[in-house]
Amino acid sequence: MQLRAENVACSRGGRDVFAGLNFAVAAGEALLVTGRNGAGKSSLLRVIAGLVRLSAGRLDLAGGKTDTPIAEQAHYLGHQDAAKPALTVAENLRFWIDFLGGGKPVAAALDAVGLGPLADLPAAYLSAGQKRRLSIARLVAVARPLWLLDEPTSALDASSRGRLAELMRTHLAGGGLIVAAAHGPIGLERARELKLGPA
Amino acid sequence: MNALMALLMRDMRIAMRVGGGALMGALFFLIVVVMMPFAIGPDLKLLARIGPAILWLGALLASLLALDRLFATDYEDGSLDLLMTGGMPLELTVATKAVAHWLTTCLPLVVVAPVLGLLLNIELRAMGAVALTLLAGTPALTFIGLIGAALSVALRRGGLLLAVLVLPLTVPVLIFGVAAANAAITEGAPFGPPFTILCALSLAALVLGPVAAAAALRYGLE
Numbered sequence: 421m422q423l424r425a426e427n428v429a430c431s432r433g434g435r436d437v438f439a440g441l442n443f444a445v446a447a448g449e450a451l452l453v454t455g456r457n458g459a460g461k462s463s464l465l466r467v468i469a470g471l472v473r474l475s476a477g478r479l480d481l482a483g484g485k486t487d488t489p490i491a492e493q494a495h496y497l498g499h500q501d502a503a504k505p506a507l508t509v510a511e512n513l514r515f516w517i518d519f520l521g522g523g524k525p526v527a528a529a530l531d532a533v534g535l536g537p538l539a540d541l542p543a544a545y546l547s548a549g550q551k552r553r554l555s556i557a558r559l560v561a562v563a564r565p566l567w568l569l570d571e572p573t574s575a576l577d578a579s580s581r582g583r584l585a586e587l588m589r590t591h592l593a594g595g596g597l598i599v600a601a602a603h604g605p606i607g608l609e610r611a612r613e614l615k616l617g618p619a
Numbered sequence: 620m621n622a623l624m625a626l627l628m629r630d631m632r633i634a635m636r637v638g639g640g641a642l643m644g645a646l647f648f649l650i651v652v653v654m655m656p657f658a659i660g661p662d663l664k665l666l667a668r669i670g671p672a673i674l675w676l677g678a679l680l681a682s683l684l685a686l687d688r689l690f691a692t693d694y695e696d697g698s699l700d701l702l703m704t705g706g707m708p709l710e711l712t713v714a715t716k717a718v719a720h721w722l723t724t725c726l727p728l729v730v731v732a733p734v735l736g737l738l739l740n741i742e743l744r745a746m747g748a749v750a751l752t753l754l755a756g757t758p759a760l761t762f763i764g765l766i767g768a769a770l771s772v773a774l775r776r777g778g779l780l781l782a783v784l785v786l787p788l789t790v791p792v793l794i795f796g797v798a799a800a801n802a803a804i805t806e807g808a809p810f811g812p813p814f815t816i817l818c819a820l821s822l823a824a825l826v827l828g829p830v831a832a833a834a835a836l837r838y839g840l841e
Contacts, residue, residue: 500697
């Protein structure tokens with residue numbers, strides 16, 4: 421499986437965010453997207469997730485399911501954690517598992533991010549880092565080959581970062597792909613770097 | 620199907636928990652209708668004559684009350700992005716959210732309308748007619764409002780814009796809803812034709828609303 425971008429361009433609000441972007445990510449590889457603020461890191465991830473349209477170029481996921489768009493084979497972990505404060509931690513995750521289409525049991529995924537003991541707590545009481553972990557539990561629970569991570573380590577403490585790095589390594593070892601936007605290292609040793617914008 | 624069922628249950632659960640919109644609509648409806656006799660005075664004949672119209676107006680405003688939050692909360696916490704990558708056609712996702720909204724906000728209005736009819740001196744037969752027309756007409760209100768909710772999703776204070784956008788479009792629903800309800804209290808006024816048109820409006824909104832709302836969301840979120 422390989423994610424290929426050819427000559428990809430994106431413009432938002434009439435401004436060209438980036439243009440002429442070429443890259444390829446193969447199974448088991450991670451691509452770290454870096455660049456100054458406003459260079460288009462988040463936009464690139466949203467383009468791949470199908471949330472923003474390409475203004476030029478093409479993107480494809482070779483070796484994936486050909487009749488499903490990339491968006492449905494990808495997990496998008498954005499800045500917001502999509503947790504409903506009125507629902508409990510387990511209810512939140514249960515919903516995403518059902519909606520995105522089957523996977524691991526809720527308890528196993530919550531244990532993988534260390535939220536097991538908080539399963540019955542309304543998400544309103546979670547800290548920023550705990551909400552982040554609830555978001556990450558979604559990636560673990562529903563198997564999708566491509567992970568799009570937008571600053572995945574923000575708000576996470578050291579041990580949670582270690583746990584996330586472990587989950588990412590497992591995902592890559594299983595033939596998964598990761599495209600992550602970050603300002604610093606995210607705990608993956610062998611990640612290639614794609615620098616956006618003028619140096 | 621499983622995914623849509625999960626979405627329906629989630630939205631209904633959120634609406635019924637603390638801070639959800641389910642109870643607010645019914646309470647607002649109650650307040651509006653209770654205020655009317657104070658404003659109009661204790662003329663029982665007059666109240667009975669304009670009662671169905673008051674109930675319809677109250678229900679219309681109450682059903683719009685929580686509508687602006689339909690997509691706004693999902694937009695603000697990032698859920699909308701994920702709903703769009705879910706693999707279900709966006710039209711169905713959007714329609715499911717509207718159904719959840721109708722079940723939690725509009726259905727209670729239909730149920731309490733006959734009780735509130737007591738306050739307006741509406742006779743029993745007319746109360747049944749009002750409830751029946753609300754049952755047939757409120758889906759049109761929800762699905763027309765759905766378009767406004769999708770258009771105003773990315774705006775702050777979108778609720779105001781929503782009311783301005785949506786209320787004019789609900790005029791036909793109001794006209795035929797009240798006409799059908801009045802048939803029960805006015806001699807010789809027909810019930811069938813306005814009621815049939817009301818049902819037709821609901822069915823048309825049911826089809827057009829989700830398609831328009833999904834298109835509005837796709838263009839609005841870029």
